[in-house]
Amino acid sequence: xxxxxxxxxxxxxxxxxxxxxxxxxxxxxxxxxxxxxxxxxxxxxxxxxxxxxxxxxxxxxxxxxxxxxxxxxxxxxxxxxxxxxxxxxxxxxxxxxxxxxxxxxxxxxxxxxxxxxxxxxxxxxxxxxxxxxxxxxxxxxxxxxxxxxxxxxxxxxxxxxxxxxxxxxxxxxxxxxxxxxxxxxxxxxxxxxxxxxxxxxxxxxxxxxxxxxxxxxxxxxxxxxxxxxxxxxxxxxxxxxxxxxxxxx
Amino acid sequence: xxxxxxxxxxxxxxxxxxxxxxxxxxxxxxxxxxxxxxxxxxxxxxxxxxxxxxxxxxxxxxxxxxxxxxxxxxxxxxxxxxxxxxxxxxxxxxxxxxxxxxxxxxxxxxxxxxxxxxxxxxxxxxxxxxxxxxxxxxxxxxxxxxxxxxxxxxxxxxxxxxxxxxxxxxxxxxxxxxxxxxxxxxxxxxxxxxxxxxxxxxxxxxxxxxxxxxxxxxxxxxxxxxxxxxxxxxxxxxxxxxxxxxxxxxxxxxxxxxxxxxxxxxxxxxxxxxxxxxxxxxxxxxxxxxxxxxxxxxxxxxxxxxxxxxxxxxxxxxxxxxxxxxxxx
Amino acid sequence: xxxxxxxxxxxxxxxxxxxxxxxxxxxxxxxxxxxxxxxxxxxxxxxxxxxxxxxxxxxxxxxxxxxxxxxxxxxxxxxxxxxxxxxxxxxxxxxxxxxxxxxxxxxxxxxxxxxxxxxxxxxxxxxxxxxxxxxxxxxxxxxxxxxxxxxxxxxxxxxxxxxxxxxxxxxxxxxxxxxxxxxxxxxxxxxxxxxxxxxxxxxxxxxx
Ligand SMILES: [Fe+2]
Ligand SMILES: [Fe+2]
Ligand SMILES: [Fe+2]
Numbered sequence: 001x002x003x004x005x006x007x008x009x010x011x012x013x014x015x016x017x018x019x020x021x022x023x024x025x026x027x028x029x030x031x032x033x034x035x036x037x038x039x040x041x042x043x044x045x046x047x048x049x050x051x052x053x054x055x056x057x058x059x060x061x062x063x064x065x066x067x068x069x070x071x072x073x074x075x076x077x078x079x080x081x082x083x084x085x086x087x088x089x090x091x092x093x094x095x096x097x098x099x100x101x102x103x104x105x106x107x108x109x110x111x112x113x114x115x116x117x118x119x120x121x122x123x124x125x126x127x128x129x130x131x132x133x134x135x136x137x138x139x140x141x142x143x144x145x146x147x148x149x150x151x152x153x154x155x156x157x158x159x160x161x162x163x164x165x166x167x168x169x170x171x172x173x174x175x176x177x178x179x180x181x182x183x184x185x186x187x188x189x190x191x192x193x194x195x196x197x198x199x200x201x202x203x204x205x206x207x208x209x210x211x212x213x214x215x216x217x218x219x220x221x222x223x224x225x226x227x228x229x230x231x232x233x234x235x236x237x238x239x240x241x242x243x244x245x246x247x248x249x
Numbered sequence: 250x251x252x253x254x255x256x257x258x259x260x261x262x263x264x265x266x267x268x269x270x271x272x273x274x275x276x277x278x279x280x281x282x283x284x285x286x287x288x289x290x291x292x293x294x295x296x297x298x299x300x301x302x303x304x305x306x307x308x309x310x311x312x313x314x315x316x317x318x319x320x321x322x323x324x325x326x327x328x329x330x331x332x333x334x335x336x337x338x339x340x341x342x343x344x345x346x347x348x349x350x351x352x353x354x355x356x357x358x359x360x361x362x363x364x365x366x367x368x369x370x371x372x373x374x375x376x377x378x379x380x381x382x383x384x385x386x387x388x389x390x391x392x393x394x395x396x397x398x399x400x401x402x403x404x405x406x407x408x409x410x411x412x413x414x415x416x417x418x419x420x421x422x423x424x425x426x427x428x429x430x431x432x433x434x435x436x437x438x439x440x441x442x443x444x445x446x447x448x449x450x451x452x453x454x455x456x457x458x459x460x461x462x463x464x465x466x467x468x469x470x471x472x473x474x475x476x477x478x479x480x481x482x483x484x485x486x487x488x489x490x491x492x493x494x495x496x497x498x499x500x501x502x503x504x505x506x507x508x509x510x511x512x513x514x515x516x517x518x519x520x521x522x523x524x525x526x527x528x529x530x531x532x533x534x535x536x537x538x539x540x541x542x543x544x545x546x547x548x549x550x551x552x553x554x555x556x557x558x559x560x561x562x563x564x565x566x567x568x569x570x571x572x573x574x575x576x577x578x
Numbered sequence: 579x580x581x582x583x584x585x586x587x588x589x590x591x592x593x594x595x596x597x598x599x600x601x602x603x604x605x606x607x608x609x610x611x612x613x614x615x616x617x618x619x620x621x622x623x624x625x626x627x628x629x630x631x632x633x634x635x636x637x638x639x640x641x642x643x644x645x646x647x648x649x650x651x652x653x654x655x656x657x658x659x660x661x662x663x664x665x666x667x668x669x670x671x672x673x674x675x676x677x678x679x680x681x682x683x684x685x686x687x688x689x690x691x692x693x694x695x696x697x698x699x700x701x702x703x704x705x706x707x708x709x710x711x712x713x714x715x716x717x718x719x720x721x722x723x724x725x726x727x728x729x730x731x732x733x734x735x736x737x738x739x740x741x742x743x744x745x746x747x748x749x750x751x752x753x754x755x756x757x758x759x760x761x762x763x764x765x766x767x768x769x770x771x772x773x774x775x776x777x778x779x780x781x782x783x784x785x786x
Contacts, residue, residue, distance in 0.1 A: 020325050023324045023325060023337055024324075024325065024586045024589075026317065026321045026324055026337065026340050026341060026344070027314070027317035027318055027321040027340060027343075027344055027555075028321075028551070028554075028555045028558075028586070029344075029555070029559065030555075030558070030559025030560075030562040030563060031559065031562070031563060031566075031608075031630065031640075032314070032344060032347060032348045032351070032361075032630070033348060033629050033630060033631065033640035033641075033643070033644055034562075034640065035341075035344050036341055036344055036345050036348065036640075036643045036644050036647075037639055037640060037642075037643040037644075039337060039340070039341040039344070040341065040643045040647055042337065043334060043337050043338060043341070043765075046330065046333060046334055046337070047334065047765070050330045050334075064330055065329040065330060068330065069328070069329065085589060088558060089558065089559065089562055124760075124761065124764075125761065126757060127756075127757030127758045127759065127760045127761065128758070128761055130755070130757065130758055131642065131758045134639065134758075135639050138635055138636060138639055142565070142566055142632070142633075142636065143562070143565050143566070146565035146566065147561075147564060147565045149561055149564070149565065150561065150562075150564075150565030153561065233325070236325045236326050236585055237325060237326065239326045240326055240327065240328040240386045241328045241329070243446060243450070244444050244446040244447060246444055247443050247444045247446065247447050248439060248443060249328035249329055249332055249386075249436075249439060249440070249443075249447075281669070284670075286669065286670045286705050286706075287705035287706030288705075289667045289705055289706075289738075289739070291664075291666070291667060292667060318584070318587075321584070321586070322582075322583060322584035322585070322586060322587070325585070325586070326585075331767065334767040334768075335767045335768065338765075338767060338768040339768075341647075342648070342768075345644055348629075348644055349627060349644075352610075352627055352628050355610075355628075360607055361607070361630060362607045382583050383583065384583050413705055413706040416706045417627070417706065417707075417708060418627070421626075421627075424648075424649075425648055427770040428768050428769055428770045428773075430770070431770040431771075431772075431773035431775075432770075432773055434773070434775060435773040435775045438775045438778055438779060438782075439775075439778070441782075442778055442779070442781075442782040506779060506783065507779060507782060508782065508786070546580070547580060547582055547587065547592075550580055550592050550593075551587055551590070551592070554590055554592055563608070566608070566632040566636070567608065567632060568609075568632050568633065571608065571609045571632060572609060572660065573607045573608070573609055573610070574609060574610060574659045574660040575610065575659075576610045576612065576627075576628035576659060577612060577628075577659060577662060577664060577741070578612075578625065578708075578709070
């Protein structure tokens with residue numbers, strides 16, 4: 001695949017799927033105010049995915065709605081981390097923490113991309129992502145230093161989630177060209193920055209970051225291999241569309 | 250959304266308790282309201298005023314948080330980015346409205362946690378329309394447009410009421426509702442003027458919801474001493490019938506102009522400008538509000554699950570030395 | 579299992595019959611923080627409402643989304659409710675400063691500059707409206723700050739109510755955090771103006 005398309009699809013699909021997942025908390029959150037905050041961040045994610053699908057459309061791909069809501073599992077390039085069900089709040093928070101740290105660093109790097117339209121998008125959403133990470137850090141620091149119950153839960157969630165989070169950085173065949181053409185710094189460099197960034201926060205908590213070298217990343221997502229959870233979500237997302245494909249909703 | 254007249258339980262006890270209030274303070278209080286000034290939380294107020302407002306604002310808040318569920322379910326399924334983002338933002342606003350309204354009620358002395366506790370234990374009511382399901386996307390659109398429209402009629406009236414914190418909350422809520430109304434209308438119009446499948450979906454959803462919509466403002470008010478006092482105190486700002494008439498006048502023409510029909514052969518506007526309609530089935534309304542509707546059990550179960558699943562988070566976040574103080578305004 | 583049209587709820591796998599009622603524990607009740615926002619550059623900070631939060635940093639996270647997601651904003655302050663010193667409420671058209679007894683100097687604490695601290699003063703101009711920031715004074719106690727406020731801002735009227743907050747108790751957004759709000763105006767999908775449907779209705783009626 002063209003390196004631009006390859007990169008854009010991965011980014012857009014991640015945001016689309018995680019945005020949908022996080023939106024499932026709408027109305028069910030642990031504290032009213034947190035319900036509102038989490039929903040905003042889910043909206044931001046969908047908004048980011050839309051902007052990225054629009055870039056894809058400019059590059060000749062189909063309309064954003066078509067691309068986002070009519071493909072099936074094998075055509076999706078999101079990492080498996082994003083598609084897991086929301087579970088309990090410990091998992092959803094840890095996923096948000098791990099993903100959004102990577103996302104902020106990714107968009108910071110993309111602000112200097114040689115592909116100017118993407119750099120523009122990245123510069124624009126920087127402030128939003130700053131809030132996301134501030135939110136994630138505040139919660140992880142609070143819960144990671146709180147009751148024994150909370151620390152145990154957060155530690156378990158962290159250990160469960162990390163292998164999936166490493167899947168964020170799975171590379172594709174286009175990777176060498178993505179780097180050499182100045183599109184993006186590359187997944188390896190991103191992962192290095194990410195490790196540094198999450199370690200700094202976790203060091204301020206009672207949580208321990210396992211040795212990432214000993215973990216096996218859950219990969220395959222970038223190549224269309226997904227968990228059993230993705231297709232039912234895609235079906236849900238397309239449910240109304242499919243009632244009448246000719247309709248304007 | 251969701252004004253409070255829709256739960257319409259003005260107390261029915263025989264006395265107002267006013268004979269026990271200090272007549273001088275009462276006269277000052279009433280004079281302030283008559284001058285058009287708002288009451289603020291630390292002002293002296295009659296017991297009946299405090300009690301009725303607490304109940305009203307609390308029920309309004311419950312209606313927002315419960316009301317987020319029938320539309321929340323359609324977020325992941327909403328067709329396309331435009332609808333999806335709007336649906337999310339709208340449902341988020343409703344949760345936000347609950348937060349604002351609980352805060353306003355708290356200034357009267359009841360804690361938010363106590364209110365939430367009463368909700369999940371079935372001790373307080375919320376707008377009855379949310380005891381009905383949204384089996385299709387079109388049902389969700391009907392809520393977004395017409396239930397919100399009904400709520401706005403209520404809220405605009407209540408925003409002119411006498412209690413400062415409630416007015417402040419409602420000013421903000423009304424500003425946000427403008428989007429809900431337009432969004433809901435836009436979605437309904439797209440379906441009503443769309444393909445045959447869309448039209449059929451929308452007409453069926455409207456037929457399902459119309460009886461509930463007609464009960465939204467509650468039965469005709471019995472003009473009791475209570476009602477009169479509460480209207481004088483600007484707690485109740487308009488009668489249920491007046492709200493219903495206003496709603497019909499504003500929205501029935503808009504429903505008809507896009508080729509939709511309403512399942513009431515008697516619905517018409519008289520020459521004197523008053524809308525006629527078949528009397529809603531108030532017995533059925535009572536049955537549902539008392540717990541026997543299609544979704545009562547689910548709504549409470551979901552709220553309770555949200556409370557229980559979130560309990561560990563709140564426990565962990567709690568600071569032992571932290572003292573709750575009710576909000577100031 | 580509880581049947582629901584809501585796929586999210588089905589995934590929660592709730593029991594058919596709800597569990598026994600449980601009263602929420604008192605512990606669940608967080609303190610409250612009052613939130614002020616700035617609508618645009620150089621505008622006075624105005625009161626927007628409270629949030630429940632365990633601490634100020636969390637209150638800021640919450641206040642930001644509850645009170646500044648829908649309207650333009652350039653900054654936000656939060657303060658623990660119990661850290662606000664409140665005067666009594668006056669009538670509209672009056673000034674509560676007029677009713678404020680002048681305290682003798684010895685009750686105002688030392689005039690020693692080292693003991694002085696900054697206090698932020700907020701006025702309510704009309705019942706039912708929101709408190710707005712009018713400025714800062716230097717004082718040794720909240721009571722002294724109120725006296726200083728009377729001297730500095732007492733000629734403004736009406737003043738229905740005054741809030742006094744030790745400046746150090748306000749958590750303020752950083753200058754550098756402004757960009758958290760830059761995309762708010764772009765989120766047109768949550769504005770009424772984005773929904774224009776009259777053309778479609780007119781077309782439908784014509785084709786009728
Ligand atoms: Fe994010
Ligand atoms: Fe609302
Ligand atoms: Fe609404």
